[in-house]
Amino acid sequence: MAIPRVFISYSHDSQEHKKWVLDLATRLRNTGIDAILDQWELTPGADIPHFMETQLATANYILMICTDKYVDKANLGVGGVGYEKMMITAELMKSIESTKIIPIIKQYGTRNVPTFLQSKYSINLSNADSFEFYYDELIRKFHGAGEVT
Template sequence: MPLQKKIFISYSHDSQEHKDKVLKLASLLYSHGAEVFFDQFNLQYGNDLPLFMEQGLTKSDYVLIICSDLYTKKANEGIGGIGYENVLLGNTIIY
């Protein structure tokens, strides 16, 4: 049996509908055997958000970024968690 792939999902909370669609995608990946690092699965109120993002980015085999217009704006302007993830990704991506 092949090893379970670890996937970190990064996305912006554009709307409840958008969050629900990303949840559906994460659930589908999980149902097909992926280990999914995803805020709606793994993050509880009061958890260390920067640590969650750092561990998700560094311990995953893949990073899945859902690039909506809002995500791109936040990444480019360094806003919130997406801005922080963008800095982390910029420091770790191997070309």
């Protein structure tokens, strides 16, 4: 089986949040997942829309790290999150049964996921007490463990 490629979509809410996302991506890489993260891939002067388009197209999975700011940007269609939402929405329209897109709830609240993802099964990583359980579920998904082929 090939190494799963996972694109991580998130909003740059704060330095603390960017570090949380970086730590998640590092942990994914340490468990045999090719995590794609702008913090590693983008350099000054890089074409950001091209990066997003290329990586979204070649990823096996897309993690959407949902915070209140992310949800607002996705729902309003603004910034990089809005651009990614547009491309992801087009992907969903091609294959309504797609399990490629996985919402990750980072900040549990009243608006957990963007409107267009409300029918998707999400992984809740907002609670430190249950983080390991749901992280393990995510890793099994990426490696196809427990799936009927």
